[in-house]
Amino acid sequence: MEVRDRVPTADSAAARRSLAGLALGDAFGERWFPLFRAPARALAEIRARRTPEEPEWHWTDDTAMALAVLRVLDEHGEIRQEALAQAFALGYDADPARGYGRGMHELLPRLLDEAERWRELSRELFHGEGSLGNGAAMRVAPLGAWFHADLPRVVEQAALSAEVTHAHPEGVAGAVAVAVAAALSAQGRPDIGTVVSLTPPSAVRDGLVRAAELPFATEPWKASDILGNGQRIRADDTVPFAVWTAARHPDDLTAALWATAEGFGDVDTTCAITGGIVAAATGLDGVAPEWLRRREPLPGERAR
Template sequence: MDSDRARGVLLGLTCGDALGRPVEFAAASGITAEYGQLDEMVGYGTWNQPAGTITDDTEQALCIARSLAEHHGFDPGDIADRFVAWYDSDPFDIGRMTARSLREFKRGSAWDEAGRQVWENSPEGQNAGNGSVMRCPPLAIPYATDWDRLVEVSRRSSQITHADPRCTYGCAILNLTLAGLLDDADTPLQDALDYVVEDAPAELRTTLELIAVGNSIESLETSGYVVHSLQTALHDGLHAGSAEEAIVTAVNRGGDTDTIGAIAGAVAGARFGSAQLPDRWLSAIDETDELESLADNLLEEV
């Protein structure tokens, strides 16, 4: 497996996250009015942070990557503990389901019970956010060649905070797609969908099938709903002509810019490799060196 593409998964995710952070929740028209096209790391804006600041997307992905590297494999209890330690650091950005699940975990629920309890007590429309798909790409590197195990660890990693099958299988489909890209597959998303066709929720499959077969979609949604986020991010990540174009396109759509940018960035990074990510972006992100090192460590686990 190509180390540059493995690095691209983690660094692409982080570039999309950091580029999207200052315009999270903004409409596309508002981004255009202020920046024309946002393609540079800028400071302040949403969350009032310096340029290149990462959010919960990358911070939770780092929790997973560090755990995988230190334990030489997937340990969901350790990952949940790391999420709690991060939660206790008072992050400026955290999703509602994640926060509720981690509070349940702190109160004594098992790692695989807390997220389920929150999900079962959440109404439709508030029970299938994108908070687990944005952080799951590190798993695609060490398990890229074992798809059964990759589906299992992807779903379990989601269940810590997001137990809805649209979320758990969303993580699986994204990571299978990344694994296919790391293996230079011709039809990575279609291969991923075919692999889980018997089990994944129908809405998730049919929505992503439109991207896999290359259909033109008039309007792509940018909400925090996991199905919308995956469709839009996979569209931009798989169809853009460069890693920079994929991330810039995703972020400038507005809405949940950091997360859709992060997912699109992971996909584009796996397609094009970290060398194709702009140096001006990577130099603005404090975590770049650690992410490169973690990607190399995870590659050794394959």
């Protein structure tokens, strides 16, 4: 993909709003996994909007990798793929127990010493097909917010960020879709149809077409049956539902996260994606102080 010479004005504030929402969604979603052994109880608690009881909500690899993306943008103003490979590897090396998937456990330790080989190593995953998982999508919303004034640039930069770990076209398409959704949110005009138009032809795009046609009156659990909920850990099984719930609640981060949790599945990832998209516009406005106190602070952030 050709990289243009000009770099549009970055919106660091929008990117940090998005990161804050992504981390909150990630940590909130992660709290539900123990209850999924008793799904009826978990669903009842989610529908009753009963806040998870744990005093500390820790974020996972979703946030760790989003932090790496934002670090590269802060340093370079754009995605530099070798620098991003190194940032991912350093984040993993600092705390490999953040819930990384099998492919990242294989790839990231190698990138620590061989970041310059990121392209080759990424393509070796999954028998040479590259990863079509949801990892590139879960971390990318702050990038979309950063470049939100220039949608073609969002598409370009999202693809570059995805390729470092997710060489399969579906993994790239998932990242592009989420980045565009976050950019539109930051612009104040969330629209699934525009996300569809800018997402490369793929199963992800096909899922987004279904999402664009699905009425917002649909119950979230039903929407997840139709669109997927991330249980298969594939981009096409994750991104359409998360984008739909974000578009359903563009001005209310808390409501968006509750609706996303109703879909079950890979809840930390779907909530991270939804949170990153919605918060690109809202930040943490309206979120209960109790939630903010419980969420693990981000690096350099004071505990609330």
